[in-house]
Amino acid sequence: MAKTILITGATSGFGKAAAELFSSNGWKLILTGRRRDRLQELQEKLGAANVHIAVFDVRDRQQVEAAIQEIPREFQDIDILLNNAGLALGLGPAQEADLDEWETMVDTNIKGLLYMTRRILPMMVARGTGHVINLGSVAGSWPYPGGNTYGATKAFVQQFSRNLRTDLQGTGIRVTNIEPGLAESEFSIVRFGGDAEKAAKVYEGTRPLTPVDIAEIIYWTASRPAHVNINCVEVMPVCQSWGNFSISRDSF
Ligand code: NDP
Numbered sequence: 401m402a403k404t405i406l407i408t409g410a411t412s413g414f415g416k417a418a419a420e421l422f423s424s425n426g427w428k429l430i431l432t433g434r435r436r437d438r439l440q441e442l443q444e445k446l447g448a449a450n451v452h453i454a455v456f457d458v459r460d461r462q463q464v465e466a467a468i469q470e471i472p473r474e475f476q477d478i479d480i481l482l483n484n485a486g487l488a489l490g491l492g493p494a495q496e497a498d499l500d501e502w503e504t505m506v507d508t509n510i511k512g513l514l515y516m517t518r519r520i521l522p523m524m525v526a527r528g529t530g531h532v533i534n535l536g537s538v539a540g541s542w543p544y545p546g547g548n549t550y551g552a553t554k555a556f557v558q559q560f561s562r563n564l565r566t567d568l569q570g571t572g573i574r575v576t577n578i579e580p581g582l583a584e585s586e587f588s589i590v591r592f593g594g595d596a597e598k599a600a601k602v603y604e605g606t607r608p609l610t611p612v613d614i615a616e617i618i619y620w621t622a623s624r625p626a627h628v629n630i631n632c633v634e635v636m637p638v639c640q641s642w643g644n645f646s647i648s649r650d651s652f
Pocket residue numbers: 408409410411412413414415432433434435456457458459484485486487488508512535536537538579580581582583584585586587588590611
């Protein structure tokens with residue numbers, strides 16, 4: 401019988417690439433996001449019989465609840481929850497940051513992920529099978545200037561993923577945190593408030609990870625034998641690594 405994956409943030413980037421890859425491997429899909437037109441387009445492309453779409457904002461508990469309740473019977477046995485919806489806003493120093501942007505990142509990357517996980521987990525535990533795959537980031541482990549709240553939300557995702565594993569001990573449910581570095585998607589366009597030119601500069605002269613690279617890692621993680629849990633995967637493009645400790649001179 402075909403397995404089912406629920407993907408948050410399937411309208412773009414990693415989520416969309418994962419939808420295409422899992423679909424090509426015979427999976428049934430529940431695709432979510434706020435942009436209905438993109439979800440409909442994807443549903444048409446991948447085949448309506450195997451794709452259920454749900455348009456909602458992960459930050460809204462009521463919308464999450466309603467969307468899960470409306471999942472048709474034939475899609476209700478969810479094998480994978482891919483908590484992918486997320487965003488960074490801004491790259492300025494903390495002392496100049498926009499508090500609304502910080503709140504949006506917390507509400508999406510942390511609270512949205514919590515709403516989804518809390519709602520789906522009991523269904524997995526009842527069935528004795530399931531896999532929660534979260535999208536963390538290298539920013540959850542490594543600081544960089546301007547990473548402030550974004551990185552901190554991903555540090556939450558990292559530790560929440562590990563803590564989930566301890567709570568789920570003995571249930572057979574798997575948990576994985578995928579932690580990518582530089583990857584080209586709509587991520588930087590969103591980060592810079594729609595400024596595509598500024599976003600393009602982030603990737604100029606680099607060979608970043610692609611959404612397909614990440615989708616393949618997600619698929620590999622999910623297709624390990626049932627007794628194997630990949631706790632986390634940290635992945636960067638070859639062109640990226642860490643910087644020096646920075647030291648300011650003639651000041652503090
Ligand atoms: P994209 O901007 O291309 O995709 C983000 C997805 O999240 C979209 O489908 C968007 O859908 C969805 N989303 C955002 N906010 C909400 C919301 N409030 N409710 C529902 N869906 C939402 O970025 P990526 O594919 O690159 O990012 C996917 C994940 O990977 C994110 O969690 C990101 O933090 C993480 N990541 C990205 C990296 C990168 O360099 N690209 C590296 C490491 C991690 P819609 O707007 O239609 O709602």
